[in-house]
Amino acid sequence: MGHSRKRVDLTGQRYGKLTVLFPAENIGGRTAWRCRCDCGRETVVKTMHLRSGHTKSCGCQHGPGGPRAALGLTYIDGTCVEMLAAGTVRRNNTSGVPGVDWWSSKGRWRATICFQGKRRYLGSYARFEDAVKARKRAEEELFQPFLAKHAPSAP
Secondary structure (H helix, E strand, O other): OOOOOOOOOOOOOEEOOEEEEEEEEEEOOEEEEEEEEOOOOEEEEEHHHHHHOOOOOOOOOOOOOOHHHHOOOOEEOOEEHHHHHHOOOOOOOOOOOOOEEEEOOOOEEEEEEEEOOEEEEEEEEOOHHHHHHHHHHHHHHHHHHHHHHHOOOOO
């Protein structure tokens, strides 16, 4: 006999500066909620992060609970606008291309992309160039529309 948990309805509840609006698509198999911050932005947060007090705002508040804002970063639906716009490569990246790494157990190049709290597998490739093409294509499809809508316009 299987045990299933009853989903707790958080609609309308407040957690710090966040008001829960409605259920959102799960993040990594965990229940998540679309919330509106007192600053007006909306964000998606896992239930456990709301109830534990881990997430208290969209990232706009300074000090405890909002270190991202202190760095001048804007997160929308789990995606950092400034980091996406900068297109920087992480220090621990070994291929030189974000989202492309050598999958040693398969002897192939793997392409992935993280967007709005989800890692998407884009395939494995014998040639590095093909993995890079897959990654660039996914960036155009996912990142460009997002940045067009959310990135601050240049002065």
